[in-house]
Amino acid sequence: MIEIIDLHKNFRNNKKVLDGVNLIIEPGKTTTIVGRSGCGKSVLLKHIVALLRPDRGKVLIEGENISEMTSQGLFETRKKMGLVFQNGALFDSLTVEENIGLGLREHTTMSDEEISSKVSRLLDMVGLPNIEKYKTSELSGGMRKRVSLARALAMDPEYVLYDEPTTGLDPIMSAIIDELIVRLATELKITSIVVTHDMKSVYKISDRVAMLHYGKVQFYGTAEELRHTNDPVVRQFIEGNVDGPIKPIHKDGR
Amino acid sequence: MGLLRRFVIAVSEFLLLDKFGRNVLNFFVGMGESSMILYSTAKNVRYVHKDRRLILEQMVIVGINSIPLVVITSIFTGMVSAVQAGYQLEDFGSPTQFLGSSTTRAITIELGPVLTGLVIAGRFGASIAAEIGTMRVTEQIDALETMAIDPIRYLATPRIFAGIVMMPLLTIFADAIAISGSMFIGYTTMDVAPQAFLASVQRFMVLRDLVSGLLKALLFGASTALIGCYVGFSTEGGAEGVGVATIKAFVLSSAAILVNDYIVAAVLLT
Numbered sequence: 001m002i003e004i005i006d007l008h009k010n011f012r013n014n015k016k017v018l019d020g021v022n023l024i025i026e027p028g029k030t031t032t033i034v035g036r037s038g039c040g041k042s043v044l045l046k047h048i049v050a051l052l053r054p055d056r057g058k059v060l061i062e063g064e065n066i067s068e069m070t071s072q073g074l075f076e077t078r079k080k081m082g083l084v085f086q087n088g089a090l091f092d093s094l095t096v097e098e099n100i101g102l103g104l105r106e107h108t109t110m111s112d113e114e115i116s117s118k119v120s121r122l123l124d125m126v127g128l129p130n131i132e133k134y135k136t137s138e139l140s141g142g143m144r145k146r147v148s149l150a151r152a153l154a155m156d157p158e159y160v161l162y163d164e165p166t167t168g169l170d171p172i173m174s175a176i177i178d179e180l181i182v183r184l185a186t187e188l189k190i191t192s193i194v195v196t197h198d199m200k201s202v203y204k205i206s207d208r209v210a211m212l213h214y215g216k217v218q219f220y221g222t223a224e225e226l227r228h229t230n231d232p233v234v235r236q237f238i239e240g241n242v243d244g245p246i247k248p249i250h251k252d253g254r
Numbered sequence: 255m256g257l258l259r260r261f262v263i264a265v266s267e268f269l270l271l272d273k274f275g276r277n278v279l280n281f282f283v284g285m286g287e288s289s290m291i292l293y294s295t296a297k298n299v300r301y302v303h304k305d306r307r308l309i310l311e312q313m314v315i316v317g318i319n320s321i322p323l324v325v326i327t328s329i330f331t332g333m334v335s336a337v338q339a340g341y342q343l344e345d346f347g348s349p350t351q352f353l354g355s356s357t358t359r360a361i362t363i364e365l366g367p368v369l370t371g372l373v374i375a376g377r378f379g380a381s382i383a384a385e386i387g388t389m390r391v392t393e394q395i396d397a398l399e400t401m402a403i404d405p406i407r408y409l410a411t412p413r414i415f416a417g418i419v420m421m422p423l424l425t426i427f428a429d430a431i432a433i434s435g436s437m438f439i440g441y442t443t444m445d446v447a448p449q450a451f452l453a454s455v456q457r458f459m460v461l462r463d464l465v466s467g468l469l470k471a472l473l474f475g476a477s478t479a480l481i482g483c484y485v486g487f488s489t490e491g492g493a494e495g496v497g498v499a500t501i502k503a504f505v506l507s508s509a510a511i512l513v514n515d516y517i518v519a520a521v522l523l524t
Contacts, residue, residue: 046396049399049400051400071404074402075402075404076402078399078402079402081400082400083396083397083400085393085396085397087392087393089392089394089396089397090397091389091394091397092388092389092392092394102401103402106401106403107402151397155401
């Protein structure tokens with residue numbers, strides 16, 4: 001289980017991004033985090049994998065504060081996690097096979113043949129067979145995201161975090177990615193955290209939904225509860241209305 | 255590294271430092287952060303066998319791929335040093351006796367390591383900063399961290415090892431080419447036979463000349479790779495940030511070469 005307790009984060013010029021976020025990510029469930037652009041969704045995700053350190057508060061992974069772990073402890077915890085970056089963050093200098101197999105090569109004693117075979121299985125799973133030898137520059141946006149997902153799954157993680165997995169993709173590709181996320185959660189019992197703007201995806205993949213607003217959790221519940229909420233802030237966001245309590249630009253510049 | 259940077263900003267705000275003050279403070283933070291990379295690299299010696307493929311790749315980039323440029327630089331350096339030496343030795347009579355020793359000593363102590371160092375700063379140092387900087391701004395370094403792979407071990411250590419090993423080897427190669435160029439000019443324009451040239455080298459050159467040149471090369475290789483890595487890891491912003499990092503790496507590496515050059519000369523040759 002992942003517990004986020006009273007998390008605060010300010011950036012330069014005292015820009016408050018997280019202002020006391022409290023959230024519990026239940027094991028084996030898919031939790032989506034929604035909110036306006038710049039509301040701190042990706043920042044929250046980066047705190048969960050300790051790419052950022054909080055100013056105050058803590059993130060507990062299986063009861064342990066990730067910010068206070070030793071570097072060895074942090075490495076061991078990260079091996080249980082996979083992060084799918086918004087733009088893939090694939091290594092330019094490596095082929096698709098090398099990208100996906102890098103974690104296995106670094107952390108396991110698997111032979112080259114075993115790694116190749118696992119990479120092929122993962123590529124099949126994300127619907128991209130026979131692209132092992134491709135350079136990452138030869139991949140389209142959708143392919144990059146799926147290769148990034150295959151890379152995140154290579155170490156058989158317990159937690160997979162997705163940063164806007166469907167942004168910039170066509171509706172069919174978005175649906176394919178959504179199906180993959182659902183399949184991984186149901187078949188492999190992976191705990192998933194998905195940051196997204198895509199409300200269609202939210203209803204399709206979520207067991208739980210959290211909405212961030214001005215650095216706090218404005219809403220937390222099931223997708224069904226989200227659909228029927230009366231909270232005017234949440235309603236404006238999910239319906240995409242211009243008029244309502246959410247102003248285009250906050251007085252802090254957020 | 256981010257913590258140190260934030261500490262500097264807080265201290266500069268607290269002390270109301272002006273731009274100059276902040277730059278001075280940033281310089282010391284940069285030195286501190288580079289030292290941390292160097293310390294981690296030293297600890298990563300135990301992974302040399304595991305990372306041999308990465309190290310070899312970098313050795314090829316810094317060493318083998320630099321050979322054409324080093325050949326051109328060295329041969330003309332050797333030739334021009336022979337012309338210069340011949341011109342100055344005219345005042346003392348025949349250049350036969352001194353041409354070999356004067357050019358060879360200048361090449362091994364100074365010209366070979368420094369010019370090779372500057373070539374490598376332009377080729378290797380700048381390309382390290384550009385590559386790691388691009389990885390930083392495209393979240394590839396974040397990806398390494400989330401995969402539980404230490405970016406310093408995976409990216410910096412092989413480059414620094416390659417710089418340390420290949421710079422002295424490249425310098426020996428550059429010295430040999432430059433001395434050959436010098437010998438060629440002595441023979442073709444000043445009637446200094448190769449045997450006389452080499453006899454002069456044998457008579458006046460001491461082991462310390464070669465050692466100081468190679469020690470310089472080792473330091474230049476380490477500092478160029480270290481600066482390239484540090485600047486790359488500190489890159490901020492998009493393509494513009496990478497461009498700035500590339501220039502910064504070249505300028506800082508070149509300055510470090512000249513400073514190290516003086517320090518080694520002052521310690522070993524005075």
